[in-house]
Amino acid sequence: MDTDSVVDAGALLKRVQRIFEQSGMCFRDALLIADSLVAADTRGVHSHGVLRVPDYVAKLTREGVNPAGSPRVARQRAAILVVDGDNAMGQIACDFAMREALDRAAQFGISAAAVRGSNHCGALFYYAMRALTRNMIGVAATNALPTMAPWGGRDKILGINPLAVAIPALDEPPIVFDAAFSVSSHGKIRVYHQKGVPVPSGWAFDEGGQPTTNAARALSGLLQPIGEFKGTGLAIIMGMLSSLLSGAAFGTELGNMVDGPVPGRDGQFVMAIDVSAFEDVDRFRSRVDGIIRQIRACAPAPGFERCYAPGELEHEIAGRHRRQGVPLSAATLAGLDGCESALGLR
Amino acid sequence: MDTDSVVDAGALLKRVQRIFEQSGMCFRDALLIADSLVAADTRGVHSHGVLRVPDYVAKLTREGVNPAGSPRVARQRAAILVVDGDNAMGQIACDFAMREALDRAAQFGISAAAVRGSNHCGALFYYAMRALTRNMIGVAATNALPTMAPWGGRDKILGINPLAVAIPALDEPPIVFDAAFSVSSHGKIRVYHQKGVPVPSGWAFDEGGQPTTNAARALSGLLQPIGEFKGTGLAIIMGMLSSLLSGAAFGTELGNMVDGPVPGRDGQFVMAIDVSAFEDVDRFRSRVDGIIRQIRACAPAPGFERCYAPGELEHEIAGRHRRQGVPLSAATLAGLDGCESALGLR
Numbered sequence: 001m002d003t004d005s006v007v008d009a010g011a012l013l014k015r016v017q018r019i020f021e022q023s024g025m026c027f028r029d030a031l032l033i034a035d036s037l038v039a040a041d042t043r044g045v046h047s048h049g050v051l052r053v054p055d056y057v058a059k060l061t062r063e064g065v066n067p068a069g070s071p072r073v074a075r076q077r078a079a080i081l082v083v084d085g086d087n088a089m090g091q092i093a094c095d096f097a098m099r100e101a102l103d104r105a106a107q108f109g110i111s112a113a114a115v116r117g118s119n120h121c122g123a124l125f126y127y128a129m130r131a132l133t134r135n136m137i138g139v140a141a142t143n144a145l146p147t148m149a150p151w152g153g154r155d156k157i158l159g160i161n162p163l164a165v166a167i168p169a170l171d172e173p174p175i176v177f178d179a180a181f182s183v184s185s186h187g188k189i190r191v192y193h194q195k196g197v198p199v200p201s202g203w204a205f206d207e208g209g210q211p212t213t214n215a216a217r218a219l220s221g222l223l224q225p226i227g228e229f230k231g232t233g234l235a236i237i238m239g240m241l242s243s244l245l246s247g248a249a250f251g252t253e254l255g256n257m258v259d260g261p262v263p264g265r266d267g268q269f270v271m272a273i274d275v276s277a278f279e280d281v282d283r284f285r286s287r288v289d290g291i292i293r294q295i296r297a298c299a300p301a302p303g304f305e306r307c308y309a310p311g312e313l314e315h316e317i318a319g320r321h322r323r324q325g326v327p328l329s330a331a332t333l334a335g336l337d338g339c340e341s342a343l344g345l346r
Numbered sequence: 347m348d349t350d351s352v353v354d355a356g357a358l359l360k361r362v363q364r365i366f367e368q369s370g371m372c373f374r375d376a377l378l379i380a381d382s383l384v385a386a387d388t389r390g391v392h393s394h395g396v397l398r399v400p401d402y403v404a405k406l407t408r409e410g411v412n413p414a415g416s417p418r419v420a421r422q423r424a425a426i427l428v429v430d431g432d433n434a435m436g437q438i439a440c441d442f443a444m445r446e447a448l449d450r451a452a453q454f455g456i457s458a459a460a461v462r463g464s465n466h467c468g469a470l471f472y473y474a475m476r477a478l479t480r481n482m483i484g485v486a487a488t489n490a491l492p493t494m495a496p497w498g499g500r501d502k503i504l505g506i507n508p509l510a511v512a513i514p515a516l517d518e519p520p521i522v523f524d525a526a527f528s529v530s531s532h533g534k535i536r537v538y539h540q541k542g543v544p545v546p547s548g549w550a551f552d553e554g555g556q557p558t559t560n561a562a563r564a565l566s567g568l569l570q571p572i573g574e575f576k577g578t579g580l581a582i583i584m585g586m587l588s589s590l591l592s593g594a595a596f597g598t599e600l601g602n603m604v605d606g607p608v609p610g611r612d613g614q615f616v617m618a619i620d621v622s623a624f625e626d627v628d629r630f631r632s633r634v635d636g637i638i639r640q641i642r643a644c645a646p647a648p649g650f651e652r653c654y655a656p657g658e659l660e661h662e663i664a665g666r667h668r669r670q671g672v673p674l675s676a677a678t679l680a681g682l683d684g685c686e687s688a689l690g691l692r
Binding site (some may be wrong): 075077078079080082107108109110111112114119137149150151152153154155157165167175177179181183205208209210225226228229230231233234236237238241244245246247250251252271273274275277278284285287288294295298299300301302304305306307308309310345 | 398421423424425426428453454455456457458483495496497498500503511513521524525527529532551555556572573574575576577579580582583584586587590591592594596597598617619620621623624625629630633634637640641644645646647648650651652653654656657671
C-alpha cells in the first residue's frame with residue numbers, strides 16, 4: 001500500500017515548478033501551473049494535485065500541448081471576451097481569462113470570458129478564488145471528456161463538466177464550492193478497482209446502463225449523475241457555456257477517456273461579479289459570515305459530527321497542511337521522481 | 347380522486363387574469379402573472395401553475411403583498427442593477443429585472459440583476475426563457491423558504507433555491523433547465539401524504555435527520571438534497587446570489603413553511619448573456635442543435651424509451667397542451683371557482 005509522506009508546500013511548489021520549466025515552460029507559467037496543483041493538494045483535493053504532473057509533462061513534451069502557448073483576447077465586447085489559449089495548458093489560459101474578467105468586472109460590475117484553444121486546467125476553485133481578494137464572486141466551469149450518458153441513456157457522450165463558485169466572507173473563510181455533476185469521479189473508481197473492492201451503489205452504471213458496484217464494469221461503463229436528470233442537465237449547461245461560446249470542442253468532439261483529449265481543443269468559462277456594484281461590501285460579507293455561522297451551528301444528523309459551509313473543510317485542511325506539510329502518496333512522489341529523471345533534473 | 351378536465355390555454359389565461367385584476371392588480375401586471383402560471387401548466391409544470399392562484403390571491407388581498415407594487419431600479423453600475431420590487435409579486439419584479447438585464451446585455455454582452463422587496467415568483471424558466479428571442483442565454487435563481495438542512499445537519503435552515511438556465515437552439519427546441527437542489531419537492535410529498543402512501547427512499551429525512559419513507563414524518567422533516575453536499579452547496583450559492591447581492595432575506599430570515607414568508611422580503615437573481623458578444627450566433631445555435639440531436643440519438647438505458655435534452659419533454663408537452671388544451675385537476679378548478687366567488691366574479 002501507498003504510505004503517505006509529508007512534504008513542505010513551498011518546497012513542493014519549487015520542485016514542481018522546475019519540472020515544468022524543464023518541460024519547456026517559462027518561469028512564470030511553470031510557477032502558475034505548479035501553484036495550481038500544489039494549491040489542490042494543500043486543500044486536500046489530491047485528485048487535482050501534483051499526481052497530475054507526469055500526465056501534464058507528457059502533454060507538454062510529447063502529446064502536442066504547447067509549453068510556450070501564449071493566450072490572447074480573440075474577441076471582445078465591453079464586459080465579454082473570448083480567449084484563445086494558443087494550445088497552452090488550461091491553467092495558463094484560465095488564469096489569463098480570469099485576470100481579464102476581474103479587470104472588466106471592476107469596470108462593468110460583471111464580466112465573463114469564454115476560453116478555447118485550451119487543455120486540462122486542473123481544479124476550478126483556483127480560478128474562482130482569484131475573485132475573492134477583489135471582493136468579487138468568482139465562477140469557473142469547464143468542459144470534460146465524456147464519462148456519463150444523458151439521463152436515461154447508455155452512450156458515453158457527456159462530461160461531468162464541473163462548476164466552481166467562490167463568494168467572499170468577512171471573518172470566516174470564503175464560500176468555495178467546486179464540484180462535478182457526477183456522484184463520484186473516474187479517478188476514485190480507479191482506486192477501488194486497484195484495491196479490488198466493489199464501488200458503492202449509486203456511483204456507476206455498466207456499459208449497458210445498468211447500475212453496478214463492480215469496479216471493472218464501472219470503469220468501462222458510465223458515471224452516475226447527481227440527482228438523475230438534474231445532474232446531467234447541469235453538466236450539459238456547464239459544457240455548453242465552456243465550449244460553445246468560445247468555439248471549443250464539446251464532449252465527444254474533445255476525445256474520449258481511452259485516447260485522451262485532442263490537444264488545444266478544450267474550453268472553459270469564467271465569470272466575475274463585483275459585489276460592490278450591488279451592495280455595501282461589508283454588509284454583504286458579514287451576511288455571508290452569518291450564514292456560515294448558522295451552518296456551523298446546525299444540529300448534526302446521525303453519523304455526523306457537524307456541518308460545514310462549502311469550502312470550509314478544505315480551508316481547515318489547507319491551514320493544517322501549510323503548517324505541518326502536505327501528505328503525498330509514495331506513487332505520487334515516484335511520479336515526480338520519474339519526471340525529474342526523464343527531464344535530466346536528477 | 348381528482349379527475350382532470352381539459353381547458354383551453356387562452357381561455358384559462360383570461361380567466362386567471364381577471365382574478366388578479368379583481369385582486370387589485372393593473373391589467374398588464376394581472377396578465378403577466380396569469381401568463382407565468384398558465385405557461386407552467388402548459389409545459390406540464392403544474393406545481394407552479396394556476397393551482398397557486400388561491401395562495402396568490404390571499405397574498406394580494408389579505409397577507410400584505412402589494413397588488414399595485416411598482417418595481418424600480420434601486421442601484422446600478424453599467425451591466426449591473428439592483429431592483430426593488432416594491433413588495434409586488436415576484437413575477438412583476440423578476441419580469442422588470444429581466445427586461446432591464448436583457449437591454450444591458452445587448453450593450454455590455456452580459457448583465458445581472460439582483461431583486462429585493464419581492465415575493466414568490468413562480469416558475470423560474472419563465473424569466474430565463476425571455477432571453478431566447480434575443481439570442482441570449484437567460485439565467486434565473488431564487489431564494490426559497492427553508493425545507494432542507496445543510497449536508498450532515500438536521501436543522502431546517504436552507505431552501506431548495508432553484509436555478510433555471512435557457513440556451514437558444516436553431517431548429518430544435520431551446521435548452522431549458524429548471525430545477526431545485528432537492529431530490530423531490532415539498533408539494534410532491536404532500537400528494538403522497540394525502541394518498542396515504544410512503545414516499546420513495548432518498549426523498550426525505552425525518553426531524554431527527556434519519557432517512558424516512560413515512561410521508562407524515564417527511565413533511566415535518568427535511569427534503570434530501572441531490573448529490574449530498576453538492577446539492578446543498580448549490581442551494582447555498584443560489585440563495586446567496588438571490589438574497590445577499592440585493593439585501594433580500596436569506597433562508598430563515600424569510601420565514602418558515604408553517605407561517606409562510608414575510609411579505610416583500612424575498613429575493614431573486616437574473617442574468618442575461620448575449621451570445622453574439624462571444625460567437626457567431628448561427629454557429630452557436632446550430633452547435634446547440636447538434637448536441638440536442640446527439641442526446642436524442644443516445645441509446646436508451648434499460649427502462650427508458652429515449653433521452654431528452656433539458657426542456658425538450660416540456661416543449662413537447664406544451665405543443666400538445668396548446669393544441670388539445672391544458673389538463674387541470676378538479677381541485678385546481680375548484681380553487682379558481684372559489685377565488686371568483688370570493689372576489690364577486692361569479
